Amino acid sequence: MNEQTAASRLCAVVPTKDNMRTIQECLESLAPVTEDIIIVDSGSTDGTVEFCQNFGAKVMHRPWPGMVKQRQFCLDQGRDYDWILVLDSDESLDDELQKSIKLLLEKSVDPQINGFTFNRKVWFLDGWLHHVFQPEHRLRVVRGGVATVKGVGPEGLGGHDQVMVEGRVEHLDGTCKHDSWQDLDDMLQSYIRLGRRAAQYDPKPSRSYMILLNPLLAFVKQYILKGGFKDGRRGLIASAGVACGNMIKQLQKNEQQWMNR
Structure with missing residues (x-):
């Protein structure tokens, strides 16, 4: 775990439900950048909750209201931190992206910058999709208390949830692995x-x-x-x-x- 100053506290927030296939890689990739991990679980029965608790994450229980409301709830839990890192349970950070986030925490960031994107790449059938879906930049590092989540349709229930901030957004080097489908x-x-x-x-x-x-x-x-x-x-x-x-x-x-x- 890295030591962080009071001026660069980061919290990672992750919604879960029955994600034992991918949650270990997700949490292990977060460990080098933060000790503060908040899991918002909507009813796992496969051991996900117990694994997260044993890992040292704070686990909260909340029935599933749709991704837009659940992700907004996750963001709200980290509002008192300087930065919030938003991940899904089937996503993980590579070494380069971990390094980029640690450098962000160590430097003074222009106050007009309210968020950072990074590229997400799909891992499918035991290998990378280097071209399909690429590039897939996602806004996933935001200042605490400034981000909102939007989606399609009434209350965002139509899907396509998107984290949004006002102000400038910059980009972080590295790759977020998206292991979304088993087959x-x-x-x-x-x-x-x-x-x-x-x-x-x-x-x-x-x-x-x-x-x-x-x-x-x-x-x-x-x-x-x-x-x-x-x-x-x-x-x-x-x-x-x-x-x-x-x-x-x-x-x-x-x-x-x-x-x-």
Whole structure:
């Protein structure tokens, strides 16, 4: 653990639920930058809570209200710190990003700067996606008490939560590993859940032609424009998964709109 001055206190906040597959790597990557880790758990039964407590993190229990409200609650718990580092339980910091955060804590930061982004890269099927989804800059280091969370649809329940601050935002070197899916089936099941949520809460309408057109465009964007073909078979599978996920969303939106006629 690093020693921090009173002027550079950082707290990490992480929402969890049944994340034993990834939580150890997440917490171990936080240990070099802060001793203050707050876990907000929404009902884990797989040992996640016990592991976090044994690691030394402070664990709070809160029923799941949607990601926007849960992430805002997480941020509110760190409002008295100089900086808050926001991570998901399937994310972890590489050595370079740890170094960047430690340097941030050691220096005097322009008071007009209220946040820092870093790049998130997906780990999929036991390897990196160096091109699919890239670059994926996320605002995840913010001054305590200044950040808000926005999302799509009523109360952000449509997804796509985004941390926001007023003022300047700078970028930190390094990579945040995103180990979101255990395998392709896990990826597609995730897209099914996201599609259902979008159909229920996302006010943006869908059209029949979008069931075929949008997945094609999504595939072309990831595989061709983003260079997913350079990621080999892993990039092909991920790009096709994105297209399938888009089709699932359009199908469910069209069904919802048809039923509500």
